Amino acid sequence: MTEIKQKPVVLAVDDTPENLDVVKGILARDYTVKAAINGQMALKIVEKAPPDLILLDIMMPGLSGYEVCEQLKANPATRDIPVIFLTAMEQTTDEAKGFGLGAADYITKPVNPPILEARVKTHLALKQSMDELQAAFGIIKQQKDRMQEELNVGHTIQMSMLPQAFPAFPDRTEFDLHALLKPAREVGGDFYDFFLLDDDRICLVVGDVSGKGVPAALFMAVSQTMIKTAAKGDASPASIVTRVNDALSADNPTSMFVTLFLAILDFHSGCFSYCNAGHNPPYIVHADGGLICLNQRHGVVMGAMEGLAYGESEGKLQEGDALFMFTDGVTEAMDTEGQLYGEARLEQLLEGVDRSGAKPLTGAVLGSVERFAQGAEQSDDITILAYCARQSGEAGSRDSLDLTIDADLARIAEVLEKAQAFADQAKLPTGVGQKMGMILDELLNNSISYGFEDPSGHEIDIHIHADSSRLTLKVSDEGIPFNPFTLNRPDTSLSINEREIGGLGVMLVKEMTDKQGYERLSGHNVITLTIELNQNNQ
């Protein structure tokens, strides 16, 4: 651009010099008027220095005005220069031909000076607007390309939040798992996750955020992070989902939500508990091809409403069984005619699927969905997570016992009897069985005697699990929140007459176990104790 504002250049083309003089006389005050007396000359001038506008006579010797216009419009460098036909011809068919060739306007001679001035001015203004629009479009396109670039980066970041290295736990012989996520757009709302909680348990998560694009991806990232954080130190899917739902709902101005399936699975015993918040029910694929749909639902989608209490259910995988989790991108995949893939097709596939490992399983399902879709545009993210139970443990040496009793001292004897039978059957060392009895007696006595304002109508859950390396006891009651392990240690150096007994039971429990845990989960006190089955406890 030049600093000095120059007059716009108008090229007038006419084989009659008098006509050129007339035009010059009208426009010279506001425009630089160049003149050409035939078509060839006009094209040469345009090629050298394109004018801002061309006034073109039609009937000329040599190239006609139509031919000149045609050539100008065919050349990308000159096609945007507005052309106004200026001619004595009056038939409407000629006018139409002129517009058909891309002319901007059509003025008949004799020229009316104010009309010519006005038309030239209008078309120059239009041309300027067009130029500005094109410049703006260029900027927008550049911005759009940059956004696209950033979306691609977003996709990379989103995928990097999901564990993608497989085999994920090469040292674990107890199970095999595989997951895949095929996004419908660059960034989507689906996600999966899996992580070990300790040496026995793994947390499995599959979720689907409402909506697509960047908002869904951000909500997904927040949900996934919250779940992972909440799952540390919380063994209850119901409690995790309840807490994350509260956090998501509390600050959710966009009213997004997420469907979620979350399971915590003991990979030694195969026992798992799960919570389903509005998600597609997963399947257990048995080693023999039998299929169980885990259709228990424990509440609505997460993020919709604060203060909801979610429930949980339990299940068990045997060696060779698979837990198959997915999002609705699988069952709602459409073929070119808009037909859905559907549950029935999925179930049929799972019944005969390759169960040799988790990867063949996820691959078989994705392959089936893709073949069904036949290249139809993918309407939703597709996420699949498969967990295959390999070994349920060293035969005979692992087992578990679950009991639920009324909160009544008279029921303790029954628990101790069953625990003793369990210890015998699991071939636990005598000393370990004795300790287990003592510990259960202390915990239940404490809970029933001091844990409730009125114990009647309350229940206590007891879970005992033994594997080759440790015995785990878990006692859960819905009593007053209380962590017994925060009690002060009683003074055991006092003489008989100074002795009080309070707190002694808890101290014995603490001293005779290798690990003690207390959690307040879903309104329950949960005490978890571990005794290592090493030489010291034989």
Add this chain to the structure above:
Amino acid sequence: MKIDISESGDVRVLAFEGNLDTSTSPEAETRINELIDGGASKLLINFTQLNFIASSGLRVLLATAKKLGPAGGTLGICGLNPTVQEVFDISGFGTILNVFETEDEALSAF
């Protein structure tokens, strides 16, 4: 829970079998108190057949020792299995009660 009571000279020997815990301690305390109320002042509790003892059982032993002491009586305990021994060690009861390995050893100490 089974308590077998016999006499060895002026010592009453109580042989416990099973667990001394929340469910069984009240009965054990009743039986012991019956003996003390009946004039017995030397008690030997034999734990050879005892599976485990919980804090409620310790409470009975403590109450018994407190009852016998001022009256010039004696409480002896013998036959602790490793688990019971561990409870005695942790709680300090091994140092405040008279603990013996065998019944014979205990009886000769009365």
